[in-house]
Amino acid sequence: xxxxxxxxxxxxxxxxxxxxxxxxxxxxxxxxxxxxxxxxxxxxxxxxxxxxxxxxxxxxxxxxxxxxxxxxxxxxxxxxxxxxxxxxxxxxxxxxxxxxxxxxxxxxxxxxxxxxxxxxxxxxxxxxxxxxxxxxxxxxxxxxxxxxxxxxxxxxxxxxxxxxxxxxxxxxxxxxxxxxxxxxxxxxxxxxxxxxxxxxxxxxxxxxxxxxxxxxxxxxxxxxxxxxxxxxxxxxxxxxxxxxxxxxxxxxxxxxxxxxxxxxxxxxxxxxxxxxxxxxxxxxxxxxxxxxxxxxxxxxxxxxxxxxxxxxxxxxxxxxxxxxxxxxxxxxxxxxxxxxxxxxxxxxxxxxxxxxxxxxxxxxxxxxxxxxxxxxxxxxxxxxxxxxxxxxxxxxxxxxxxxxxxxxxxxxxxxx
Ligand code: ATP
Ligand code: MG
Numbered sequence: 001x002x003x004x005x006x007x008x009x010x011x012x013x014x015x016x017x018x019x020x021x022x023x024x025x026x027x028x029x030x031x032x033x034x035x036x037x038x039x040x041x042x043x044x045x046x047x048x049x050x051x052x053x054x055x056x057x058x059x060x061x062x063x064x065x066x067x068x069x070x071x072x073x074x075x076x077x078x079x080x081x082x083x084x085x086x087x088x089x090x091x092x093x094x095x096x097x098x099x100x101x102x103x104x105x106x107x108x109x110x111x112x113x114x115x116x117x118x119x120x121x122x123x124x125x126x127x128x129x130x131x132x133x134x135x136x137x138x139x140x141x142x143x144x145x146x147x148x149x150x151x152x153x154x155x156x157x158x159x160x161x162x163x164x165x166x167x168x169x170x171x172x173x174x175x176x177x178x179x180x181x182x183x184x185x186x187x188x189x190x191x192x193x194x195x196x197x198x199x200x201x202x203x204x205x206x207x208x209x210x211x212x213x214x215x216x217x218x219x220x221x222x223x224x225x226x227x228x229x230x231x232x233x234x235x236x237x238x239x240x241x242x243x244x245x246x247x248x249x250x251x252x253x254x255x256x257x258x259x260x261x262x263x264x265x266x267x268x269x270x271x272x273x274x275x276x277x278x279x280x281x282x283x284x285x286x287x288x289x290x291x292x293x294x295x296x297x298x299x300x301x302x303x304x305x306x307x308x309x310x311x312x313x314x315x316x317x318x319x320x321x322x323x324x325x326x327x328x329x330x331x332x333x334x335x336x337x338x339x340x341x342x343x344x345x346x347x348x349x350x351x352x353x354x355x356x357x358x359x360x361x362x363x364x365x366x367x368x369x370x371x372x373x374x375x376x377x378x379x380x381x382x383x384x385x386x387x388x389x390x391x392x393x394x395x396x397x398x399x400x401x402x403x404x405x406x407x408x409x410x411x412x413x414x415x416x
Contacts, residue, residue, distance in 0.1 A: 001139050001140070001141055001142070002139060002142060002147055003138075007043055007140055007147075008043065009039075009042045011135070011138060013042060014034070014042070014351055015086070017083035017084040017086060017088070018053065019060075019135055022053065023135070024065060024066070025053070025057055025086050026135075028057070028065055030055050030056045030057035030061065031056040031057040031117065032053055032056070033053065033054050033055070033133055033134055034051055034053060034132070034133040035052055035053065035054040035130075035132050035133070036052045036054075036124070036130075038050065038051045038052060038133075039132065040129060040146075040182075042133070043140070044182065049090075052088070052089045053088060053091070054091055054093055054117070054120055055091070055092060055133065056092070057089060057091070057092060058092055059071050059078060062081070062092070063079055064078050066090075068081065069081040076094065078090060079091075083396065086174075092114055093116060094113060094115050094118035094119070094120055095113045095115025095116075095119040096122060117132065120194075121143035121144055121158075122144060124158060125158065125171050126146075126155050126158065126175065127146035127157075127158055128146045128154075128155065128182075128184075129146070129178075130142075130143065130146050131146045131200065133286045149234060153182070153183065153185060154185055155175050155178050155182075155185070155186045156187040156189075157189075161190045161192070161193050162193040165194070166200065169203065170204055170209070171366030172194050172197065172201065173212050173234070174212075175190060176234070177215060177219055180216075180219065180221040180228050181219050181220070181221045181223075181224075186228075191232075194234075194338065195233070198234055201234070201238065206322055207245070207324075209238065209321065209322045210323055213322055214278075216229070218263065218267065218278070220264055220267040222261075222263050223257065226230075226260055229278045237321075239282055239318065240319065241283075241285070241317060241318065242286055243284060244286075245285030245286055245289055250373075254371075255284060255285075255334040255372035256281055256282065257276065258281075258368055258371050258372050259277075259281030259282075259368055260362065262368070263278065274361065275324065276327065276328040276335070277330065277331070277360070277364070277365070279324065279328055280336060281365070281368065283314055286318075288307075289334050290310035291303065291306040291307045291309075291310035292306075294306040294310060304337055304341070307336050308333070308336075309334070310336075311336050312333075315325075315329050315332070331358065334358040334362065335362050338353075338358060338359070338362035339366065339369075342366045342379060350386055352409050354386065354387060363380075363383050363387075366379065366383065372375050
């Protein structure tokens with residue numbers, strides 16, 4: 001245990017509402033702690049993304065204690081407790097796996113066996129993610145050596161790294177993500193098995209893998225995450241055709257890097273980032289390569305059709321590895337298929353193009369391609385100009401598009 005006097009967490013940096021949740025659980029006789037990323041981030045002097053609670057209370061006991069709560073979760077049940085305008089995750093201490101919980105190859109099938117707080121700590125992924133903050137006296141509980149690793153800037157797996165990766169291969173990506181986000185090193189033994197075990201990522205359900213890719217590239221540290229991905233040669237496991245394409249074409253590589261740098265900048269500026277745009281950048285190489293083999297003239301229309309067919313095929317192939325919500329793939333597809341219209345030296349229906357709901361994204365993508373070394377600077381400048389003068393977007397179309405976009409954003413937030 002590390003007493004409050006020996007670490008730098010000051011209670012007023014903790015959300016008031018979550019402190020009330022902790023106090024109510026404590027008042028009802030249940031042990032309760034802050035846990036995971038928030039404790040790690042508080043100790044590092046960073047603002048936590050969210051505050052998660054771990055408690056001895058069972059989900060139904062949490063539910064009974066908080067009128068504004070509901071139980072969620074298929075893989076494991078936990079409570080969402082609403083306090084103020086926010087929702088906090090309150091999870092019951094769980095033991096990791098015991099014999100029988102692991103499937104073929106050691107993959108963890110279910111992990112919803114309740115346990116003690118020590119068991120809850122050791123089933124977590126990395127030591128720096130397994131620290132517990134006790135709001136009663138401000139102390140930090142450390143069952144796995146997380147404090148020392150935090151001080152040393154080390155990502156270290158809890159237990160045998162190879163066993164932990166076999167249980168859940170996504171932990172390999174998480175190691176890369178936390179190292180990038182925190183500016184930490186991955187400790188030697190935690191690194192070592194990744195090269196051999198990375199093929200296990202191919203067995204991860206495609207929807208979960210996509211979520212993890214989004215976390216990697218929307219963490220605000222996407223560029224650094226890509227470095228980690230490269231170090232362990234993980235891109236072929238996530239986006240095999242992209243890996244192949246950027247290996248052959250350095251411009252594809254440059255485009256991807258640019259896109260990630262821009263994403264990081266937008267996040268730093270608190271601007272929204274769109275997964276559809278990210279997908280467009282990630283998969284542009286394979287889509288463009290395919291479109292070329294589909295043999296078309298250089299007329300914009302032929303190329304547009306070739307790109308559409310290429311997009312569908314590339315998306316179908318990629319969906320076996322990472323599957324994404326339809327609205328993201330639809331956006332990527334629109335961005336790609338609008339490129340010929342923007343590349344054209346004699347663009348027709350300029351007003352209509354600019355008023356198109358995806359024009360802005362498609363134009364940004366054209367600029368990205370130009371920055372990455374495709375000979376499109378002059379075209380990008382032309383469209384910049386075209387938007388500037390009277391040929392700007394039709395205000396009515398803009399308004400209705402904005403309204404649509406707002407609705408979509410709300411839906412996304414609700415789903416999250
Ligand atoms: P972030 O700041 O990115 O949210 P986080 O540490 O809070 O980082 P989450 O994915 O929100 O990460 O998970 C919360 C906690 O749950 C982690 O800190 C870790 O203790 C535990 N955890 C999450 N995913 C896993 C996993 N795949 N295996 C083991 N433990 C996990
Ligand atoms: Mg978190």
